[in-house]
Amino acid sequence: xxxxxxxxxxxxxxxxxxxxxxxxxxxxxxxxxxxxxxxxxxxxxxxxxxxxxxxxxxxxxxxxxxxxxxxxxxxxxxxxxxxxxxxxxxxxxxxxxxxxxxxxxxxxxxxxxxxxxxxxxxxxxxxxxxxxxxxxxxxxxxxxxxxxxxxxxxxxxxxxxxxxxxxxxxxxxxxxxxxxxxxxxxxxxxxxxxxxxxxxxxxxxxxxxxxxxxxxxxxxxxxxxxxxxxxxxxxxxxxxxxxxxxxxxxxxxxxxxxxxxxxxxxxxxxxxxxxxxxxxxxxxxxxxxxxxxxxxxxxxxxxxxxxxxxxxxxxxxxxxxxxxxxxxxxxxxxxxxxxxxxxx
Amino acid sequence: xxxxxxxxxxxxxxxxxxxxxxxxxxxxxxxxxxxxxxxxxxxxxxxxxxxxxxxxxxxxxxxxxxxxxxxxxxxxxxxxxxxxxxxxxxxxxxxxxxxxxxxxxxxxxxxxxxxxxxxxxxxxxxxxxxxxxxxxxxxxxxxxxxxxxxxxxxxxxxxxxxxxxxxxxxxxxxxxxxxxxxxxxxxxxxxxxxxxxxxxxxxxxxxxxxxxxxxxxxxxxxxxxxxxxxxxxxxxxxxxxxxxxxxxxxx
Ligand SMILES: Nc1ncnc2c1ncn2[C@@H]1O[C@H](COP(=O)(O)OP(=O)(O)OP(=O)(O)O)[C@@H](O)[C@H]1O
Ligand SMILES: [Mg+2]
Numbered sequence: 172x173x174x175x176x177x178x179x180x181x182x183x184x185x186x187x188x189x190x191x192x193x194x195x196x197x198x199x200x201x202x203x204x205x206x207x208x209x210x211x212x213x214x215x216x217x218x219x220x221x222x223x224x225x226x227x228x229x230x231x232x233x234x235x236x237x238x239x240x241x242x243x244x245x246x247x248x249x250x251x252x253x254x255x256x257x258x259x260x261x262x263x264x265x266x267x268x269x270x271x272x273x274x275x276x277x278x279x280x281x282x283x284x285x286x287x288x289x290x291x292x293x294x295x296x297x298x299x300x301x302x303x304x305x306x307x308x309x310x311x312x313x314x315x316x317x318x319x320x321x322x323x324x325x326x327x328x329x330x331x332x333x334x335x336x337x338x339x340x341x342x343x344x345x346x347x348x349x350x351x352x353x354x355x356x357x358x359x360x361x362x363x364x365x366x367x368x369x370x371x372x373x374x375x376x377x378x379x380x381x382x383x384x385x386x387x388x389x390x391x392x393x394x395x396x397x398x399x400x401x402x403x404x405x406x407x408x409x410x411x412x413x414x415x416x417x418x419x420x421x422x423x424x425x426x427x428x429x430x431x432x433x434x435x436x437x438x439x440x441x442x443x444x445x446x447x448x449x450x451x452x453x454x455x456x457x458x459x460x461x462x463x464x465x466x467x468x469x470x471x472x473x474x475x476x477x478x479x480x481x482x483x484x485x486x487x488x489x490x491x492x493x494x495x496x497x498x499x500x501x502x503x504x505x506x507x508x509x510x511x512x513x514x515x
Numbered sequence: 516x517x518x519x520x521x522x523x524x525x526x527x528x529x530x531x532x533x534x535x536x537x538x539x540x541x542x543x544x545x546x547x548x549x550x551x552x553x554x555x556x557x558x559x560x561x562x563x564x565x566x567x568x569x570x571x572x573x574x575x576x577x578x579x580x581x582x583x584x585x586x587x588x589x590x591x592x593x594x595x596x597x598x599x600x601x602x603x604x605x606x607x608x609x610x611x612x613x614x615x616x617x618x619x620x621x622x623x624x625x626x627x628x629x630x631x632x633x634x635x636x637x638x639x640x641x642x643x644x645x646x647x648x649x650x651x652x653x654x655x656x657x658x659x660x661x662x663x664x665x666x667x668x669x670x671x672x673x674x675x676x677x678x679x680x681x682x683x684x685x686x687x688x689x690x691x692x693x694x695x696x697x698x699x700x701x702x703x704x705x706x707x708x709x710x711x712x713x714x715x716x717x718x719x720x721x722x723x724x725x726x727x728x729x730x731x732x733x734x735x736x737x738x739x740x741x742x743x744x745x746x747x748x749x750x751x752x753x754x755x756x757x758x759x760x761x762x763x764x765x766x
Contacts, residue, residue, distance in 0.1 A: 372629045377616060381609040384658075388607040391571045392621030393592035451611035 204496070205443060205460045212464060216471035223474055230352050234421070236466035237355035238263065238414035239433070243440045243458040244366035245410035248403045250438075250446050251370070251453030253383040254302065254309040255510060256404055259411040260433030261321035262294050264426065266415025268324045270341070271333035271425025280340035288412040294320055295408020299401030309404065310510040317434070324427035332426035335419060345420030355417045362410070367455040379403060383450025432483055439490040440465050442497050449509055465489060520583025522547045522711040523568070523599075523680050528577035530563055537563045538574070539735040545680065550702060550712045552722040552743070554755050555732035561715050562604050564732070565682050568713075569601040570594030581680075592621075600678030602686050604715075606669040610658030614650055615639035617657050618672045642675045643668075647697055662689035670698060680711045687716060699725050719751055733757055 217224040242259050249256045270287040274280065298316055302309040335342045347354040370376035378399045381389040390396045414433075419425040442448055443464055444457025468489065469482045498506065521544040530538040538560045545551040555561050566572040568579065570588040578585055581597045588594045594601075608617050615636045616623070624631040624638070639653040648667045650660060657665060666689045673681060683702070687695045695718075702725045706712050714726060722729060722743070729746060731739035731754045739754045746754075 368629075372632075374623050374625070374630060377612065377620075377623060377630060381612055381616075381620065384609040384611040385607070388609050389620065391569070391591045391603065391607045393590065393595050394621050447611075451609070 205445065205457065205464065209460060209464060209467070212467055212471075216467065216474070220471065220474040223471055226351065228470070228474070230356070232463075232466055232470045233356035233359075234353040235470060236462045237353070237359035238417050238430075239436050239440055239466065240359040240459060240462045241362045241414045241417070242407065242410045242433070242437045243444075243462050244362050244455055245403075245407040246437050246441045247366065247444075247446050247453045247455055247458045248370065248376075248379050249309075249407045250441055250448060251383045251450055252379045252400055252403045253386065253450030253509065254400060254403060255313065255438070256295075256298060256309065256407040257313040257434050258294065258298060258317040258320055259407055259414075259437060260430040260435075261317045261319075261324075262291050262408055262411035263415040263418060263430035263433055264428065265294070265320045265324040266291050266412045267419040267422075267425035267429050268328050268333060268427040269425070270416055271335050271419055272328065274335055274339055274341060275333055283341060284416060287416045288409055291412020291415065292405050292409040294411075295405035296401070298408065299404035302404060303397040303400040308511045313404075321427060328425075328427045330427060332424045332428070334424045337423055341416065341420050342423055345417075345423065353421075355421060358413070358417065362413070363455060363459050370453060370455055375399065375402070380451060380453065383447070383452070385451075432486070435483075435490055436465055436486055439486055439493055443489065443493040445497070448494065448497050448506060461493070520580070521545060522549075522582060524578075524580040524583075525564070525568070526578045526580075528564060528567060528574050528579075530560075530567060530572065530574045537735055538567075541577070541732065541735070541737045543730050543737055545711045545713055547679070547711050548706050548709045549728065550706050550714060550726045552726035552729040553713055553715045553732065554717075554719070554722070554729060554751070556734075556755060559732040560735045561732055562684055565601060565684050565713065565715065566603075568594065568680075569599055569603075569682060571603075595676065598679030599682065600673040600676040600680070601682040602666075602669045602673045602684060604684040604688075606665055608657045608665060608669060611656060613654045613656055614643075614660070614668055615653040617668060618642060618653075618675065620672075642671050646671050646674065646701065663691060663694060666690060667694060670701070674701065674705065678710065680713070681705055682713045682715075684715045685717065686714075687718060687721065695721070719748055722751070723748070729754075731755060 213224065222228050242263070246256060246259065266287045269290060270283045273283045273286065294316060298309065298313050301307045301312040344354050349357060370379065378389055378394050378396070382396050382399060386396055415430075418429055422429070440461035441458050442461070444454055444459070444461035446453045446457060465486060468485055472481055472485065473479060523545050525541060525543040528538050528541040541560070541564055543551075543553070543564070553561050563572065567574045568588070570591040570593045573589060579588060580586065586593075586597055588597065609620065612620070615632075618639045619635050624634045636653045643650060643653070646667070648664075648671055650664055650668070657668065660668070666686065670683070670686055687698050690698065699721060702712055702714060714722070716722065726743050728740065728742050729751065730737055738757070
């Protein structure tokens with residue numbers, strides 16, 4: 172180390188303040204737009220249904236969106252790093268069914284909860300190992316494991332739903348509430364805060380963003396980019412494990428058929444919130460907003476007495492709309508190439 | 516002095532990408548405090564060779580010695596540990612990360628598990644001010660800077676690593692006159708402190724201002740090596756294009 176820069180800092184080299192112009196420049200425009208959409212949406216449903224804006228229903232909405240928030244926060248890391256995880260719905264079902272089975276076999280909740288999360292992390296590790304270390308596009312890997320993971324759960328339970336004794340600790344989490352909000356809702360809030368801290372204030376978060384922007388630049392800076400990419404998928408797998416436990420606890424049963432299409436709801440929430448589908452730019456607040464929007468649509472339609480089968484149709488349409496807004500001028504072919512791209 | 520091994524010595528470096536052979540035997544040495552100009556046609560293999568030296572690519576055969584010790588540079592982190600700093604031709608910046616984040620990419624200052632952003636921005640502002648780099652804020656995203664500003668940030672990053680060997684792969688391609696001058700001055704400064712410098716540039720007049728020696732590459736091989744005092748622009752052009760009929764061809 173022979174070169175040295177002068178240590179005497181000249182006047183005026185203090186870090187520049189965040190000026191309003193810089194703040195505006197950095198604010199995610201689609202996140203701001205989505206806050207507007209929430210206001211309009213809540214207003215419309217509030218007028219159409221007198222119960223929509225009651226505290227009881229809003230608390231109920233918070234419980235309903237909790238699993239999507241938990242997984243959406245982790246999916247924000249995955250998408251920001253330029254990857255995708257389609258297997259989260261299957262992992263939710265796998266963990267829900269498996270933990271119900273383990274409880275039925277007499278295992279204590281104190282063991283079943285960590286096992287459930289670890290099972291999710293394991294599937295994330297499988298995805299990450301193939302995607303990051305063997306350069307199979309994550310779109311392809313997770314499309315395959317999506318089928319495998321649910322398949323294993325179906326094979327084990329033969330498609331039957333496994334009931335959970337409502338005296339067990341896990342079942343009681345499903346009923347617990349604090350300040351009018353369910354334990355699920357609080358857990359989702361904690362996950363969202365933790366996710367924001369991880370994404371914005373740690374090296375891991377910085378590398379996730381950098382990898383989504385220019386992976387090779389991060390690699391050349393001496394970072395083990397494969398490990399970071401694998402960890403992102405481990406994160407989404409673990410979050411799916413948590414969501415599987417929450418869903419099993421709330422429903423009082425675990426089914427290999429649960430959480431069908433859950434990955435679409437989660438991806439819609441993330442993309443709607445303004446996280447760039449091309450990677451390099453992620454927003455946890457946006458994901459929270461996106462989950463509120465998709466959740467409010469499902470909740471509102473049910474309140475208005477619409478068929479529950481309308482929800483997947485609307486969710487799909489919202490996803491297309493979200494992607495359309497997200498692309499803003501860039502084309503779909505570029506996105507396809509990106510999703511199917513091999514690691515460099 | 517004669518017994519002291521050179522700072523970095525490359526011998527017989529070869530590298531292929533599948534069927535494409537980029538390097539077919541390159542020898543190169545650079546001493547401490549020496550400025551080596553590396554020249555050659557487009558596609559001669561200069562950048563590939565420098566990526567190998569920076570640990571970003573692995574060579575197929577040949578030896579790399581740092582201070583006389585043979586080393587394996589199996590990752591960019593290895594090269595950094597050996598004191599090798601580089602400004603890549605493509606700059607290797609992240610567009611959606613801010614200036615400070617790019618300056619400290621891979622070595623962010625931490626407070627516990629968190630990035631110490633205040634320290635990172637303060638230190639970045641200091642580094643940029645020392646090098647007379649003008650950006651409006653260290654919080655600006657790299658993608659929003661001009662090509663020249665991006666290039667100076669990449670140079671500032673490499674210099675701030677305080678390397679023993681500084682590699683500059685076409686560092687002035689996007690720079691205005693004044694900025695080129697300050698890069699040339701910077702090269703002189705770091706070399707006078709004992710840092711070895713490898714400068715790749717197509718601006719031949721710059722080579723005559725800062726280099727001690729020139730190595731010429733042609734189609735993946737090092738074909739010539741001469742002290743700058745023995746050369747003039749015409750001779751140098753002839754060496755690069757290998758068009759000079761009176762010159763003896765060295766295999
Ligand atoms: N990743 C790669 N895959 C295949 N071929 C490559 C790769 N990288 C470099 N090459 C080939 O190696 C040769 C040398 O390229 P290199 O970039 O090192 O040239 P250069 O001397 O830096 O040229 P320039 O002056 O244009 O920057 C070129 O023919 C290039 O096509
Ligand atoms: Mg080059």
